[in-house]
Amino acid sequence: MKQAGGVEARDYLRSMLTDNREIILMGAEKDQYGRSVVEVFAMTDTPGLEVGVNGEMILAGMAHYYERYKRSCPENAHRYDFLEQEAISNKGGVWANGDLGLAQAEVGVITLSIAKIETVRTNSH
Structure with a gap:
C-alpha cells in the first residue's frame, strides 16, 4: 500500500476479521468511485453479539469518519464523529503526530469497501 498508514490500517482490520x-x-450508498459505503459488523463467539468494525477502526485512528456518508449509517453517525474526536485526543493511528488536518489525515486511512473486506477475509487465513 502506498498510503501513509495504509499497511497499519490493513493489518488492524485483518486482526479484527480473524477466524x-x-x-x-x-448500507447502500456509493462513493464517488462507485464503491459501496457500508457499516461492517463482525460476529463474536457470543451468540447475537457483534463488533462494529467501522467504529473500532475510527477509534484506533485507522479510518476516518466521512460525514458526507452519514446516510449509510443513520443510527451510528453521531457515534463515529465522537469516536474520531476521541482518536484525535488520544493521538491514535494517523493522529499520532498531532493535528494533521483533514487533508493530511485522509491520506493515511483505509477505505472500507465490500471488495476490500472480502479481500481481507479471504487473505487472512
Missing part, C-alpha cells in the same frame, strides 16, 4: 468470522454489511 473466518461471519460479517454483516449494512
